[in-house]
Each structure stands twice: as C-alpha cells, then as structure tokens.
Amino acid sequence: MLLGSVLSAQPPEGVKYKIKGKNLSLGISYDAAKLDSVLESIGFTRDLMDSLVKVNNCQYVSESGWEFIGTFDSVCVFNKPLNKLAGRNSSGIELFVVDNDKSNRFEYETRAFTNRTFFANSFESKHRQPVKGNTFTVWLPGHKNVRHVYLSGTFNNWSMQSNPLHLTDSGWVGTINLKPGVYAYKFIKDGDWMTDPLNKHIELDPSGYTNSVMAVPNHTFELSGYDAYKNVNLAGTFTEWDEVPMDKTPWGWKKDVYLKEGVYSYKFVGDGSWFLDPANSHTQTTHDGYVNSVLMKGEALMLKLDGHQDAGEVLVAGDFNNWAWGELKMQKQDWGWEFPYIFSEGNYQLGFRVDGRFRLSSYYPLIKGKNTNNLLTVHPNHTFLLKGYADSKQVTLTGSFINWSEPGIYMQRTADGWKLDMYMPKGKHLYKFIVNKRTWILDPEGLWEENEYGTGNSILWME
Structure with a gap:
C-alpha cells in the first residue's frame, strides 16, 4: 500500500512504511532526489508520479497496476503486491521491516493540531508532571522484554527512529522539548504502534486510527x-x-x-x-x-470604522463573537470609531452598526455572498496574485475556503495586476478568480485540477 500527498511543496524529510504479507504501506515524505530511489525500489516510477501530480487524479495511477484504495484528507492511497523489502536502497536509505503481525498498523497523521483553540491534558495520576515547562516526559511502564521503543508524533513528522526511549527499572522513559501547542503521538514498540496507556486523551485520525494527544500549556x-x-x-x-x-x-x-x-x-x-x-x-x-x-x-488589534462623527452609538460584531450585537461598543475618535480586540491568525467577517443601521468600513476588503461584510485577515501567510487585467473594473477571489461564495472577496488593484493577502490554513484549497463579476478564470501561475464541470479549479497547498 502506498500513501503519498500529491501536489505538495517541499515535504518534510522522512519515510514511513510497513510490510504486511506481500503488501507495502509507505508514507512518502522525502525530497525529490531521495524519493526517486525509494519509488524505484518498489516499482513506482518518477514518470508515474509526475503524471499523477500533473493530472491530480489518484485513479490515474490504477491504470499502471496499482489499486486505488481511496483518498484520505488529500492523501492518495494505493495498493500493489510487492516482494519483501529490506536493507538499503540505491541511495543508501536504510529500510527495515517490522514483524508481520495483524496488530501492526501503519499510522499516517493528517489532522492539523495547530488549529486547536483549547486543550487540557489528562494523564493517569501515577504519571506525575508529564509536562513541565516545555519538556514532555514520556513513560511506558513495564515492557522490559522489548528491545526498542521509540516516540513518534506530529512533533517529529511521525519519524520512526528520531526519538528513542531508554530502559529504566520502571520501564521506558524519554523526554522531548516542544513549543506550546497540541500534539498527537504514539509509541513504537519493536515495530508495533501503540497509544500511551497513561494518557486518557485518545482521538481518531481521519483514517480511523487512534492516537494519544497532549499539549504543552501556555x-x-x-x-x-x-x-x-x-x-x-x-x-x-x-x-x-x-x-x-x-x-x-x-x-x-x-x-x-x-x-x-x-x-x-x-x-x-x-x-x-x-x-x-x-x-x-x-x-x-x-x-x-x-x-x-x-x-x-494576545496582542490587541484595533478595529476601525471611518466617519460617522455624529453617531450616538457604534457597535462592531462578526463571526469572531458569533455576531453578538451589543457586546462590543466602539469608542469615538477624531477620525471615526475604534475598538481593541484580540485575534488569533485567521480570516474574519465583520460589520458595524451605526445607531442601529448596518455599515461597512473602508479599512477592510469586502466579501460578498448571501450577505456583504468586511473581511479582516490576521497574520496573513499567502498572497493571491493575478497579473494583468488592467482594464477590468474588479477582480474577486472565491474558493472552497469560503464555500464558493459569489462574487467572493474583492481584490486590490496594483501596478501590474491584482492582489489579496489571506491567512490560509494547512492543507489543500481550491480557488478561482472572477473578472468583472462574470468571467471565471484559473490562476495562470498556479497548479490546477479538473472539476465536475470540465472547467478546472486552481489548487493551493499550504504546508
């Protein structure tokens, strides 16, 4: 079985796999040079991978003898009988085979834990202070007849060998320093994957496998x-x-x-x-x-509405406070109105009420769908660019991240085209530009895939 995330940018280094019977489970996360050697070892050629990337159709691969199993959160899963694979391949990458046991399962984590708003650890009381400061101490009691135990998780790209534990009188122990955040992890005990028996917080990943979850508090x-x-x-x-x-x-x-x-x-x-x-x-x-x-x-960001100097009351609300009007009353300034509010990174829709009447601010771009609101972007990490179209009156952006709302988000005119700064979470996003409210176009500089209408969608991958 082959698992590979297609159309991604530079992926993290590492490879994960499991042989079960005559089948190979492989999670590809090598750079291009090393990936060539690994793929060649299992009969999955670079030409086939390139075709997959260009067409972005997982089922295309099945024509070459690989069985298409399904797509799980942008990861294509294939299966093909293979001979036993072990030792080193032509690039010197060390490969090893785990025991061929029914309990062995290949784990490939795809959930973006960094988007969690809140998390509280829940460990068994006998495991005292598993997290102290930025140090996470893991303890696997017993298992003294085991040869090797490793710690694998989202913090090391699910590496199978990066974080070995050492055997003590009470079991296996190890530490790892982490930044504040939420992480998924498991133990690898002589090739067998297992959750942490002292961690009460277990979650299913999109493929249906269980992972232990913990956080470094802040x-x-x-x-x-x-x-x-x-x-x-x-x-x-x-x-x-x-x-x-x-x-x-x-x-x-x-x-x-x-x-x-x-x-x-x-x-x-x-x-x-x-x-x-x-x-x-x-x-x-x-x-x-x-x-x-x-x-x-966090640090407060000042929400602004220009003008309306004669207003008696100005309110602001948005999806960040479930559009609860009346909670956030703005303060009057010489130029207009303002209100401090703390946001995490993301895109937020907002609007204003001036003496009971809905108004929009010139400080933020517009987003139009069923309703028209302002769009506030906090800590943008991607800029959508469309070169040319100087004679166009307007260009908007729409996509899967705003449920294909029409006409979408209004872009800003620049000297050589149009631009829009956005915060885009990790994963795959589909999008298109709309010129003058009528003409839908692909991003001429970006990747694209076919859609059910035969017109295609542009693709953005955020790592």
Whole structure:
C-alpha cells in the first residue's frame, strides 16, 4: 500500500512504511532526489508520479497496476503486491521491516493540531508532571522484554527512529522539548504502534486510527481558596461551555491549558454553582443578560470604522463573537470609531452598526455572498496574485475556503495586476478568480485540477 500527498511543496524529510504479507504501506515524505530511489525500489516510477501530480487524479495511477484504495484528507492511497523489502536502497536509505503481525498498523497523521483553540491534558495520576515547562516526559511502564521503543508524533513528522526511549527499572522513559501547542503521538514498540496507556486523551485520525494527544500549556487558570468545594470545573467559550475539571492545590485550584490567542468568556463551576473569577475584574454582559469573566490573550488589534462623527452609538460584531450585537461598543475618535480586540491568525467577517443601521468600513476588503461584510485577515501567510487585467473594473477571489461564495472577496488593484493577502490554513484549497463579476478564470501561475464541470479549479497547498 502506498500513501503519498500529491501536489505538495517541499515535504518534510522522512519515510514511513510497513510490510504486511506481500503488501507495502509507505508514507512518502522525502525530497525529490531521495524519493526517486525509494519509488524505484518498489516499482513506482518518477514518470508515474509526475503524471499523477500533473493530472491530480489518484485513479490515474490504477491504470499502471496499482489499486486505488481511496483518498484520505488529500492523501492518495494505493495498493500493489510487492516482494519483501529490506536493507538499503540505491541511495543508501536504510529500510527495515517490522514483524508481520495483524496488530501492526501503519499510522499516517493528517489532522492539523495547530488549529486547536483549547486543550487540557489528562494523564493517569501515577504519571506525575508529564509536562513541565516545555519538556514532555514520556513513560511506558513495564515492557522490559522489548528491545526498542521509540516516540513518534506530529512533533517529529511521525519519524520512526528520531526519538528513542531508554530502559529504566520502571520501564521506558524519554523526554522531548516542544513549543506550546497540541500534539498527537504514539509509541513504537519493536515495530508495533501503540497509544500511551497513561494518557486518557485518545482521538481518531481521519483514517480511523487512534492516537494519544497532549499539549504543552501556555496559560494557567487559578482560583485561590474555595476549599469547601469537592470539585471545581472550568467552562468557557473555548470549551463551548463544556466543563473541564480543575486540579486541587494546597492553596486552591488550578488548570494548565493550551489556549490560542483570542478573547474568551469563562466561569468557574464549584459543585454545580457557577461563579465569576474573583481575581479578574474584566467582565462582559451577553445580550441575554448573563455576566461572564473575560480573558484577553494576545496582542490587541484595533478595529476601525471611518466617519460617522455624529453617531450616538457604534457597535462592531462578526463571526469572531458569533455576531453578538451589543457586546462590543466602539469608542469615538477624531477620525471615526475604534475598538481593541484580540485575534488569533485567521480570516474574519465583520460589520458595524451605526445607531442601529448596518455599515461597512473602508479599512477592510469586502466579501460578498448571501450577505456583504468586511473581511479582516490576521497574520496573513499567502498572497493571491493575478497579473494583468488592467482594464477590468474588479477582480474577486472565491474558493472552497469560503464555500464558493459569489462574487467572493474583492481584490486590490496594483501596478501590474491584482492582489489579496489571506491567512490560509494547512492543507489543500481550491480557488478561482472572477473578472468583472462574470468571467471565471484559473490562476495562470498556479497548479490546477479538473472539476465536475470540465472547467478546472486552481489548487493551493499550504504546508
């Protein structure tokens, strides 16, 4: 079985595979030079790979003798009987065969854990302080008859040999330094993949396999006192108001979590009773009249609306606060109105109400679909460019990332064409340009694939 992410940019170095019977499971993530040698070893030629990339049709490969299994989150999966593969190939890349056991499974993680808003670790109590600072300590009790144990996960591109554990009197132990964030991982025990038995948080990946999930925290919620409570939980917009148990301390309660930048409402829940954070004076009243504590994590960005000097009240809302009008009242300035708000990276739709009437700001591009709103992009990581079309009155961008809304997002005219800065998450995105509201065109500088209408879609891969 062959797994390969097509049309990607420079992929991370590494190769993962498993032989089961006469079939090979291979996760390709080598650079082009090394990939040639690996593919040649298993009869998957570079010409075939190039054809796959150009056509971007996974089923094309089946014509060459490979059985097309399916596509899983932009990863094409193929199967073909192979002879036993081991030793070194022509490039000197070391390949090894794991035991041919039914319990062995090839794991290929595709979920983007970096997009998590919130995560709280949940380990067995006997595994004390698995995460301290930026250091993650793993412990696999027992298994003293095992020869090798490795730690593999999203933090090392699922490498099978980069992070070996060492055997102690109590089992296998290892450490790895990580930046704050959320990570998936597993142990590899003499070739067998297994989840962490001391980690309660297990998730399925898109292929249906289980992974252990942990986080390096970047924020601590603290509550002093309240010793009379048997249990104290934390709940907020970051958990969709689901309750997360806090940890008892000698001085009260606390919870170390990973929390993405943004503005959040939250409360504590003591034995079923909801109450505000007594150490936080920042509160916000919802349109339903509920009062919540407010946490602002990150650097504030100033939202702006020009003009309207005679207005009595100006409000701002968007998908970042579920369009809750009335919560964010803007402050008047000499030039217009402003309001500070903290965002994580992304694209946000927003609008303004001036004395009850909906208005848009000239500071942000427009996005049109069923409704017309402003579009705010925070920490853009990609620029869409279309050269030429100087005589066009307008050019817009639409794609899978905005559900193909028409006419889409209005691009900015430049000296040699049109441009739009956007934040694009990891993965595959389809898009097109629309010229003067009528003419849909492919990106002449980009990759493309065929669609059901025979007109094609441009493709953007973000690594």
